Amino acid sequence: MSAGIKADMSKQTVTISALVLKLQDLLLEGDFKANDILKDKLSFNGSVHVQPFSLRKLATDMNIELPEMSDADTLKQVELKSEISGSTTNVNLTNLAVTLDDSNLTGQFAVNNFSKPALNFKLKLDQIDVDRYLPPVKEKSQDKVSEEKANNSAEPVKEEKLPLEPLRQINAKGTIDIGKMKATDITSENIHITIDASNGLVKLTPMSANLYQGQYKGNVILDARTDSLKLSLNEKISNIRVEKLLEDMSGEAKISGTASANAKLTGEGATVSQIKQTLNGDGGFSFTDGALKGINIAEIIRKAKAALKGEKLASTDTPVQTDFSSLTGTFTAKNGVINNQDLAMKSPLLRLDGAGTANLSNENIDYNLKVAIVGTSKGQGGKELEELKGLTIPVKIAGTFSNPKPTVDLENLIKDKAKQEIKSKAEEKLKEKLGDDLGGLLGGALGGSSKSTDGNASSESSTEDAPTEDKNVEDALKDKLKKLF
Structure with missing residues (x-):
């Protein structure tokens, strides 16, 4: 350590210039001035510069074990510059500039009330790959997978409770803007997060980001003030290329296309399962120019049609997916069950x-x-579905998210269609058979009798002949129906 120190007791000031502190490869340089050194409310200001160093090497030299990370080359380039001011109860960093490997952080950061620290900040980060600093993802051996399957088939393992205590310890307010970030393989840009957290109530509102050629906007509230976590979500995505997002998120995409969606949901529980079971709210979705993966509705209908004819459908290399130009719907959520009535x-x-x-x-x-x-x-x-054009075919899908099982009730559909065609043809044939003769007969019965010059005679004649004419119509109808059937 070396420094130039100058004290002025009359002014109650101490000036430290050209301070140099060295610890292994860590080198700190700074200039400071302290005021009111004889009073309870001492204050100070100055500047500090931590020269570039390898945090990983420093930890090794001091026998400090760092957490295992996916990238062993992390923490090798660290540097800090800042203006600094404060007192015995708080510290403020302004014009802050921190380098961590390939990431650069700038802004201002303050810690108030050392006895119960409260953080205030306004920070900007140009880029960061969070996955580099996370523990490596270990592939499961076949024996481990078999063991987990066996455990799953036995009694369910007790689910761990959510760690609520860390949320209760957060006392922070500020904003973070990130140019580009990769976390859990999901890439996003122009991220803005507003944080307001105290006494177990954490508000992340508003939040926004650009991801996968679209936009995200949301508000998330976490309430850990009781023994269970209360979750409130109000989120919206617009024009996102959903296939790439899902592939990066889980390694598999069950749907492709451009997606827009919104959801307002609440849930409560001490575990993830409990929150799922209490999820309530509503939302909507819209996909364009995409496909449902893992199910080919047209292929399912073709197979059902071939089976009814006793034929075997030739195998094809058609993708197992259902293409669409648009897919829309709204939903409600009640106790973890999503209900959609307008797909x-x-x-x-x-x-x-x-x-x-x-x-x-x-x-x-x-x-x-x-x-x-x-x-x-x-x-x-x-082309193979020409015979079914114009029909409405019932399809039932049951099973699980990962293994949906569709069935088609094509047999009853074709029976109904055949009945309709037979009925239609019978009606046409009946009209043809009865047409001319019935028309002539009815015409004669209703208006074909000769007129009498004597009014009374005419009236009596009509009264006497009516039963005979009605019987002639009935006999004619019976005769035509016998010939038809």
């Missing part, structure tokens, strides 16, 4: 309407769809 899908081949439920707790789905074949010249194998 609508359009494609060059199909029109689909549906309703059903999805249970977030056990991941079961139960959907009833009505599929209409509207085009057969193009689309997914449309």
